[in-house]
Amino acid sequence: xxxxxxxxxxxxxxxxxxxxxxxxxxxxxxxxxxREIVEKRQAGELTRTLNVSYNEKTGEIxxxxxGGRIRRPxxxxxxxxxxxxxxxxxxxxxxxxxxxxxVAQGVIDYLDAEExxxxxxxxxNEEDITEEHTHLEIDPLSITGVIVSTFPxxxxxxxxxxxxxxxxxxxxxxxxxxxxxxxxxxxxHLMFYPQAPLVNTTSYTALNYDKRPAGQxxxxxxxxxxxxxxxxxxxxxxxxxxxxxxxxxxxKSYETEERRYPGGQKxxxxxxxxxxxxxxxxxxxxxxxxxxxxxxxxxIKPRDVLIGKVSPPRFMEEVATFGITEEKRRENSITAKxxxxxxxxxxxxxxxxxxxxxxxxxxxxxxIPEVGDKFASRHGQKGVIGYLAPQxxxxxxxxxxxxxxxxxxxxxxxxxxxxxxxxxxxxxxxCMSGRTVNGTMFSGEKEQDLRxxxxxxxxxxxxxxxxxxxxxxxxxxxxIFIGVIYYQKLHHxxxxxxxxxxxxxxxxxxxxxxxxxxxxxxxxxxxxxxDCLIGYGATQLIKERLLEESDKTIAIVCANCGSLGxxxxxxxxxxxxxxxxxxxxxxxxxxxxxxxxxxxxSLGIFPRxxxxxxx
Amino acid sequence: MPKIKQxxxxxxxxxxxIIAAQSLGEPGTQMTMRTFxxxxxxxxxxxxxxxxxxxxxxRREPAKALMDIYLEHEHRKxxxxxxxxxxxxxYVTIGDLCSVVENFQKKELRIxxxxxxxxxxxxxxxxxxxxxxxxxxxxxxxxxxxxxxxxRLNSNCxxxxxxxxxxxxxxxxxxxxLARATIIKxxxxxxxxxxxxxxxxxxxxxxxxxxxSRIYTNNIRDIEKHFGIEAARNALVKEIKQVMxxxxxxxxxxxIMLIADAMCARGxxxxxxxxxxxxxxxxxxxxxxxxxxxxxxxxxSIRGEEDPLNGVTENIIIGQTVKLGTGxxxxxMKE
Numbered sequence: 001x002x003x004x005x006x007x008x009x010x011x012x013x014x015x016x017x018x019x020x021x022x023x024x025x026x027x028x029x030x031x032x033x034x035r036e037i038v039e040k041r042q043a044g045e046l047t048r049t050l051n052v053s054y055n056e057k058t059g060e061i062x063x064x065x066x067g068g069r070i071r072r073p074x075x076x077x078x079x080x081x082x083x084x085x086x087x088x089x090x091x092x093x094x095x096x097x098x099x100x101x102x103v104a105q106g107v108i109d110y111l112d113a114e115e116x117x118x119x120x121x122x123x124x125n126e127e128d129i130t131e132e133h134t135h136l137e138i139d140p141l142s143i144t145g146v147i148v149s150t151f152p153x154x155x156x157x158x159x160x161x162x163x164x165x166x167x168x169x170x171x172x173x174x175x176x177x178x179x180x181x182x183x184x185x186x187x188x189h190l191m192f193y194p195q196a197p198l199v200n201t202t203s204y205t206a207l208n209y210d211k212r213p214a215g216q217x218x219x220x221x222x223x224x225x226x227x228x229x230x231x232x233x234x235x236x237x238x239x240x241x242x243x244x245x246x247x248x249x250x251x252k253s254y255e256t257e258e259r260r261y262p263g264g265q266k267x268x269x270x271x272x273x274x275x276x277x278x279x280x281x282x283x284x285x286x287x288x289x290x291x292x293x294x295x296x297x298x299x300i301k302p303r304d305v306l307i308g309k310v311s312p313p314r315f316m317e318e319v320a321t322f323g324i325t326e327e328k329r330r331e332n333s334i335t336a337k338x339x340x341x342x343x344x345x346x347x348x349x350x351x352x353x354x355x356x357x358x359x360x361x362x363x364x365x366x367x368i369p370e371v372g373d374k375f376a377s378r379h380g381q382k383g384v385i386g387y388l389a390p391q392x393x394x395x396x397x398x399x400x401x402x403x404x405x406x407x408x409x410x411x412x413x414x415x416x417x418x419x420x421x422x423x424x425x426x427x428x429x430x431c432m433s434g435r436t437v438n439g440t441m442f443s444g445e446k447e448q449d450l451r452x453x454x455x456x457x458x459x460x461x462x463x464x465x466x467x468x469x470x471x472x473x474x475x476x477x478x479x480i481f482i483g484v485i486y487y488q489k490l491h492h493x494x495x496x497x498x499x500x501x502x503x504x505x506x507x508x509x510x511x512x513x514x515x516x517x518x519x520x521x522x523x524x525x526x527x528x529x530x531d532c533l534i535g536y537g538a539t540q541l542i543k544e545r546l547l548e549e550s551d552k553t554i555a556i557v558c559a560n561c562g563s564l565g566x567x568x569x570x571x572x573x574x575x576x577x578x579x580x581x582x583x584x585x586x587x588x589x590x591x592x593x594x595x596x597x598x599x600x601x602s603l604g605i606f607p608r609x610x611x612x613x614x615x
Numbered sequence: 616m617p618k619i620k621q622x623x624x625x626x627x628x629x630x631x632x633i634i635a636a637q638s639l640g641e642p643g644t645q646m647t648m649r650t651f652x653x654x655x656x657x658x659x660x661x662x663x664x665x666x667x668x669x670x671x672x673x674r675r676e677p678a679k680a681l682m683d684i685y686l687e688h689e690h691r692k693x694x695x696x697x698x699x700x701x702x703x704x705x706y707v708t709i710g711d712l713c714s715v716v717e718n719f720q721k722k723e724l725r726i727x728x729x730x731x732x733x734x735x736x737x738x739x740x741x742x743x744x745x746x747x748x749x750x751x752x753x754x755x756x757x758x759x760x761x762x763x764x765x766x767r768l769n770s771n772c773x774x775x776x777x778x779x780x781x782x783x784x785x786x787x788x789x790x791x792x793l794a795r796a797t798i799i800k801x802x803x804x805x806x807x808x809x810x811x812x813x814x815x816x817x818x819x820x821x822x823x824x825x826x827x828s829r830i831y832t833n834n835i836r837d838i839e840k841h842f843g844i845e846a847a848r849n850a851l852v853k854e855i856k857q858v859m860x861x862x863x864x865x866x867x868x869x870x871i872m873l874i875a876d877a878m879c880a881r882g883x884x885x886x887x888x889x890x891x892x893x894x895x896x897x898x899x900x901x902x903x904x905x906x907x908x909x910x911x912x913x914x915x916s917i918r919g920e921e922d923p924l925n926g927v928t929e930n931i932i933i934g935q936t937v938k939l940g941t942g943x944x945x946x947x948m949k950e
Contacts, residue, residue, distance in 0.1 A: 532637075535637060543935070547934040590933065606916075
């Protein structure tokens with residue numbers, strides 16, 4: 001560029017043009033270029049996957065056609081008028097036109113984040129459109145994702161709660177599939193009597209979610225109840241649960257196949273005979289059929305054998321003179337894991353991809369809500385059951401309505417989930433009117449209308465009612481907010497998580513207890529817990545936790561040289577392998593310390609233990 | 616012993632160290648989450664966790680050193696005297712006073728003295744020339760014209776740059792390391808004191824009009840060097856206490872005192888960590904359990920160290936009762 005060539009005032013701005021991040025060239029009139037590209041794209045002359053962005057400050061135009069950009073559809077606005085007309089909608093309704101046609105006609109335009117933020121001006125509502133606008137939001141609702149769009153009154157909630165509600169909706173139990181009877185999912189929950197919510201949204205029904213719902217409408221009172229619902233606990237009505245509220249069934253499938261091993265050996269599905277290596281108690285095989293597979297509709301307890309299986313030995317032993325005997329084969333049955341109570345729902349015998357005999361057993365167990373089960377509304381208000389109150393002890397209204405669930409009033413103010421409150425009002429209206437209430441974001445039924453309708457049905461318009469204490473029969477001093485709201489049962493059920501251990505398996509390497517429920521493990525007594533016991537001066541308790549209850553061993557120590565000794569079975573005495581001494585002492589140490597000594601030895605350092613009497 | 620004193624003293628075998636560590640550690644974790652920041656205001660002195668870490672690590676140089684200098688008794692309410700001393704101790708170099716411009720073609724340095732600033736410090740152009748001469752020795756030729764000093768050099772560019780840097784760093788006035796002196800009036804006593812950035816006790820000794828016994832710095836190492844380990848320990852207590860109180864996380868001063876005592880117990884201020892308290896533990900096993908396991912084991916084997924198993928960690932490792940709390944007492948048979 002020549003040195004003197006300065007930009008004239010009023011001359012069009014120039015811009016450097018990049019295509020997919022790579023330098024393409026230079027254009028004298030940036031605004032014109034951008035305008036033309038957008039027009040050509042909408043006319044279909046340029047690919048519809050193209051998006052433009054223009055940064056006036058840096059004088060850069062970015063054209064993007066690459067994949068991986070998130071794009072969203074908008075209605076094109078030209079000269080202050082949206083291109084989508086009543087005729088279009090009518091044709092769409094009749095099925096004479098499709099979405100793709102609209103896109104092809106340039107009525108609908110897809111924008112990416114960059115174009116949306118630089119050159120496009122998007123009107124939220126049709127009334128807002130001015131001459132400058134280029135696009136119109138299809139519906140203000142589309143600023144949220146699919147899941148939030150199914151929540152009632154999300155525009156009245158704080159956004160973190162919506163995030164949490166979205167996360168929790170994925171954990172709710174419902175009718176996950178209609179062919180559940182023929183499926184063998186490794187784990188599956190199925191809810192009894194799921195209901196469509198009384199307060200729903202346009203997109204909820206549009207998604208046909210009400211055909212496969214995941215939750216039930218609960219009568220909820222916002223009321224503390226003897227401390228059983230503090231800190232996000234909830235109190236449930238025991239009688240409502242007996243009437244199958246919140247009830248679900250849990251399916252768990254086990255499977256195994258008759259594998260073939262190199263050397264022509266094969267697993268065999270059968271009830272193992274007592275002479276097989278690793279034979280369990282006879283009791284555990286009692287419900288196996290002739291083929292070694294469990295019978296349907298049989299009750300199962302943990303450790304019960306579901307599929308009897310006998311496998312060839314893991315290592316080839318020296319071939320006996322009379323060939324490999326049956327006795328050498330080992331027990332390899334599939335058993336119900338710890339905590340798995342239930343009934344055999346179905347048994348399937350089929351063939352695996354490799355052509356082996358494949359057996360799947362589905363266990364079914366009824367999950368009636370119990371203390372510790374988790375429930376959540378669609379406003380990020382989750383809680384676990386703290387108490388199942390008998391109906392006669394719960395407060396009731398003048399009409400005799402007893403709440404199914406009590407949430408604590410402290411759950412509301414700090415979380416600012418006003419949507420929860422409004423849904424409760426809406427649910428109440430829906431119950432009285434016999435229709436569903438539309439709670440779609442921005443366009444749902446207004447709170448004022450709901451209040452007015454409540455008033456017409458003879459309720460207080462704020463949703464509060466006078467309650468009578470179920471225990472004393474007296475009026476509660478305050479009026480209580482009570483309504484109907486959709487609650488979801490979440491798949492965190494205590495019965496699937498509960499785990500205890502007194503004695504149990506230990507790790508091979510450290511001789512310390514195993515970790516985790518699946519391995520019947522203990523709970524870790526960690527460093528910070530140890531520090532606390534030291535702080536209390538609870539010396540004996542530390543020793544018990546860290547030694548006695550963990551990896552205590554008796555070590556044989558040479559009094560002469562201080563190395564660990566061994567028991568010589570041939571001579572039937574303890575000796576020192578280092579100095580051949582026989583003056584040995586028995587010392588109580590943790591196995592972990594023995595390991596430490598071994599590791600130190602592997603460094604080439606000889607640790608000596610000086611033993612003596614306790615002072 | 617008076618009963619109240621007897622009742623207040625801690626029981627033998629109480630795990631004071633662990634309790635002190637927990638009492639400081641718990642609010643410490645709180646601090647990481649909500650260290651108080653004032654939006655838009657650059658922090659003058661590190662507060663909260665960064666400062667706490669600095670203290671506990673016994674850093675040689677705090678990120679922002681500060682000194683409070685009090686005046687002698689007779690001038691303590693004299694603002695002018697304070698101003699005078701402040702201007703005397705504030706470190707000023709030629710670079711601060713003048714603009715130094717190099718002319719490599721003419722092989723000369725043009726040094727323009729900011730007369731306004733210089734006179735406020737009581738410095739004349741002649742003083743600058745004198746100091747320059749001292750610094751340069753026989754090098755170069757100096758010519759003066761009002762506040763402009765010309766230095767002719769007969770050397771190449773590199774050497775010229777070196778000389779110019781040297782001149783810029785020449786001290787004109789004040790004490791090395793002390794900057795930004797401000798006069799503050801103590802509202803309670805009505806006396807004036809000087810708050811100055813940086814820390815340099817040894818040079819302040821030579822300044823007249825200062826009450827040396829009341830001088831304070833937040834540089835613990837400096838205090839240790841000039842006033843001894845006891846003073847350093849007291850300063851540590853004061854500083855840690857201040858950090859915790861400022862965060863609204865009050866900690867009982869005894870915990871802080873214990874930590875300060877532990878840090879100073881060996882006669883020098885030692886950090887809490889592998890180079891100090893933990894690394895200085897007697898037991899091999901306790902050191903190896905903390906950090907640099909192999910280093911400690913190998914060194915112990917070279918020296919043939921023996922572990923008498925008196926500490927807490929060692930006894931937990933081998934699975935014995937700890938000599939603490941209920942494990943402190945032992946029964947003996949009557950002979």
